[in-house]
Amino acid sequence: MSQRKQMVENQDQFxxxxxxxxxxxxxxxxxxxxxVGLGTIxxxxxxxxAGNGFxxxxxxxxxxxxVRNIPLCDAYGLSxxxxxxxxxxxxxLKRKYGNRVQIKAYSAYVNNVxxxxxxxxxxxxxxxxxxxxxxxxxxxxxxTNKPMAVLGFWGWEASFMLSIPGKTACYGCxxxxxxxxxxxxxxxxxxxxxxEPNIPGAVIHGTVSRIVGTAANEITKYxxxxxxxxxxxxxxxxxxxxxxxxxxxxxxxxxEKCPICRHGGELDATELQRIRIG
Numbered sequence: 001m002s003q004r005k006q007m008v009e010n011q012d013q014f015x016x017x018x019x020x021x022x023x024x025x026x027x028x029x030x031x032x033x034x035x036v037g038l039g040t041i042x043x044x045x046x047x048x049x050a051g052n053g054f055x056x057x058x059x060x061x062x063x064x065x066x067v068r069n070i071p072l073c074d075a076y077g078l079s080x081x082x083x084x085x086x087x088x089x090x091x092x093l094k095r096k097y098g099n100r101v102q103i104k105a106y107s108a109y110v111n112n113v114x115x116x117x118x119x120x121x122x123x124x125x126x127x128x129x130x131x132x133x134x135x136x137x138x139x140x141x142x143x144t145n146k147p148m149a150v151l152g153f154w155g156w157e158a159s160f161m162l163s164i165p166g167k168t169a170c171y172g173c174x175x176x177x178x179x180x181x182x183x184x185x186x187x188x189x190x191x192x193x194x195x196e197p198n199i200p201g202a203v204i205h206g207t208v209s210r211i212v213g214t215a216a217n218e219i220t221k222y223x224x225x226x227x228x229x230x231x232x233x234x235x236x237x238x239x240x241x242x243x244x245x246x247x248x249x250x251x252x253x254x255x256e257k258c259p260i261c262r263h264g265g266e267l268d269a270t271e272l273q274r275i276r277i278g
Contacts, residue, residue: 013097017053021224025053028223034058034121036110036137038085040072040208041127041151047074048216049125050093056102057093058117059086062109072205110137123219124148126171135260138163138171142261147222151215155202158211159234161252162218165261168231169252172260207237 012018018025033054035042038061046057065073065080065088075092076085086105093101106113110133118124118140126137126148134150141148145165152159163170211233218230231251234243245251254261 013100014053021053024224024226028053028220029055031123031223032056032058032121033123033125034060034117035125035127036060036118036133037126037128038063038089039069039127040203041153041212042125043073043075043085043089044208044212045125045127045151045216046089046093048212049219050097050101052216052220054220055100058104058106058121059089060106060108060110060113060117061085062107062112072203072208109133115140119144119146121146122223125215125219126150131175134171134175139260141165142170149215149219151211153203153207153211156204156207156237157235158207159232160211160215160218160230161232162222162230162247164231164247166254167251168247169254170258170261173255173258174252204237210235210237 014025031054033049033056035046035057038046038059042059042061046059050057061084064082064084065076067081069076069085070078070081075089080088084105084107086107090103090105093103104117106117110118118137124137124141124146126134128134129152138148138150142163142165147162147164150161150163150171161171161174162168214230214233218233221227221229229247230244231247232243232245235241
């Protein structure tokens with residue numbers, strides 16, 4: 001059997017990416033990304049961002065791999081059940097890229113990691129379903145003037161939102177807390193109420209792959225200052241309806257009454273810092 005010859009020696013993992021980006025690849029290699037939540041979204045985004053040339057990662061998640069994570073998370077296998085997600089994903093990327101990637105892993109929730117790990121990095125990627133965690137993280141990113149990306153999915157639908165402090169809407173602008181009495185209870189008690197069971201949401205793998213691929217490319221374009229950048233994207237794969245908003249014209253703007261990124265009185269930031277997020 002004849003063997004196909006390669007025109008280029010296989011010494012550079014990112015030769016194909018360099019063909020596209022050239023010296024611009026250096027602009028994203030030194031960017032630092034932090035991931036809060038390493039479920040379906042976090043794992044998919046980490047794999048995509050590493051494949052796009054990013055090297056510096058911080059993982060934050062106190063959960064362990066479960067059976068239901070296997071079909072939706074490419075880095076997790078049956079032998080990983082019961083192991084901390086951050087460690088499994090770190091080892092996966094290390095096997096794939098070796099010392100090229102620099103990874104810091106926290107097998108803990110955001111309330112048990114140094115606050116600087118949420119605020120210092122160039123981009124935060126949020127992939128959790130806990131509303132209080134979303135508000136907590138969004139507040140600190142907006143008030144330290146650092147961008148973040150929020151992804152979510154349900155069934156055949158999914159969405160991605162890029163939040164840039166002072167320019168675009170944040171998570172709090174669009175999705176206010178639903179239960180105001182519960183939020184007031186949290187404020188008075190200065191702790192998080194007993195968390196509800198983590199009930200799996202219905203989703204299909206293709207939905208996740210589509211939103212993760214889109215989000216990874218938009219964040220990469222954002223750092224490269226290339227092309228039109230999507231600020232908000234929502235799609236329904238069943239009906240093929242889409243809502244796309246770009247940073248250059250029809251992006252979602254901040255809500256003047258937002259309790260998170262504006263000086264509203266609905267949520268007190270100093271009290272949010274004391275909340276235990278589980």
